[in-house]
Amino acid sequence: MPSYLLPVASPPAVPAQSGSERERAAGEEPQAVRFAGLRLVHAALRRDLTRLPNSLRLLQPGEDDKGEALLRHWTFVTAMLTCHHEQQDTRIWPIVRRFAPELRLLLNWLEADHHNLDHSFTRVTTLVRIASRDAGSAWPVAYAMEDLAARLETHLRIEERQLLPRMERVVAAGSRLGSLPELLDLLRSADGPGTADALAWLLDGVEPAVVEQLLADCDDDVVRNWPHWQATYQRCTAPLWGPADGWGVARE
Template sequence: MPIHLVPQPVHTVPAQGQSGADSLGGDAYAYGQVVDDEPATPRFAGLRLVHAALRRDLARLPNALRLLQPDEDDKGEALLRHWNFITAMLTCHHEQQDTRLWPIVRRFAPELRLLLNWLEDDHHNLDHSFTRVTTLVRIASRDTGSAWPVAYAMEDLAARLETHLRIEERQLLPRMERVIADGSRLGGLGELLDLLRLADGPGVADALAWLLEGVEPALVERLLAECDDDVARNWPHWHATYQRCTSPLWGPVDGPVGGAGSGTGAGYGLGPGPGFGGLGSVAD
């Protein structure tokens, strides 16, 4: 990415004051601030969880494809379902950024407009690249003779995505912390789950199990505390179903939440919302 697209000077945050009984005197709020306490979870947890899950799965999918045997039709179908799932999650992630986050950042940090324009263009390019690789994965899931070249294509795409994610994390998220206040739901896990409920894509249960794989149990509890009661109540069942459905693909899961080699939410129909695997629901 050309360096001139990355703004260098640090600007002060546009603020909006409060008046009346709830005023904090001369203090000013950044966009969306509702409290001045320290956040219970990392800032922009929804974005960061998506980034971590994409990195995790794009690191292990190529090798899983290389190890696919000619008589493992079920595993080939599972790999294809999983690829389709992460592609759908990436699309939803890009929509969250382009339609909800970037307009606010543009308004309150206009010096970032060139960078945001580049990121939006790259979102479209990445979406098209994932669509092209999907065609290759569909072939390789049925013809193991093509698995190795398709695995290399996955790795090339993962390297390209890594560049994009690093630019967001190193150049944009620090600025967003000054524009979007601590108490805002923007970029958080709750907002992401709300968007998934409205979208024609992965279900909330599938997405949540995928996002929280490998996360420390204490942090999982804090993240669930920010979700609605239905999510918190159903989480143990969703997580157990997730582990059961993904163990044939990635191996058994060690630990209370998941670790290396544990499963991914490849559209397994864990709960309300469209699933891709037809492997049951929370009622099963």
């Protein structure tokens, strides 16, 4: 049996950040969010595609270090998007096609749009590389980022509103499919972003109680190293936009 179909012992409860305090005040147990790995990626993409253009517009002539940091982070976000698409196209969509064949046309469109988005991100990377060295071109490149973010938002909403509800009915509760541990397994085996940077990026700004719930589903090595990974990530990204904002897991 493929490892991503093996159930987890206790799937994490990941409430939407905006409602978690209300749930605790009411004495209710937080509701589990299915496919937390997918939702974390969606939330992180939205977060960074909002603040990256703004940070690029603030780039001043002579700020070469900041320009290089922006380029590195944009390249990282692009790599994470590529891994996310790989996870969906090679691990998740085949399972959904098998158990929900009526979704095959939607899945075919999503897979084709993955390729289109990957190419678009690669093209914008070329523009970001230029803007990172020439602050005078930052504004038009920031607009290009925002146009791409709008395209991606349409894609994410289709997945969240048309696909995930159906997946909740056909994928067994407790499955690793679309989970955070499955995503980390893929990153370990792929020639892409490291687990430390990826996890810190995914959990950037997520409230501590939710982070604890998510880490409880990860292996001991991840839990042991998490404080160091988080501190390193925040130290490297703080010059771009300051301390982490209060962003949470996207939930529709």
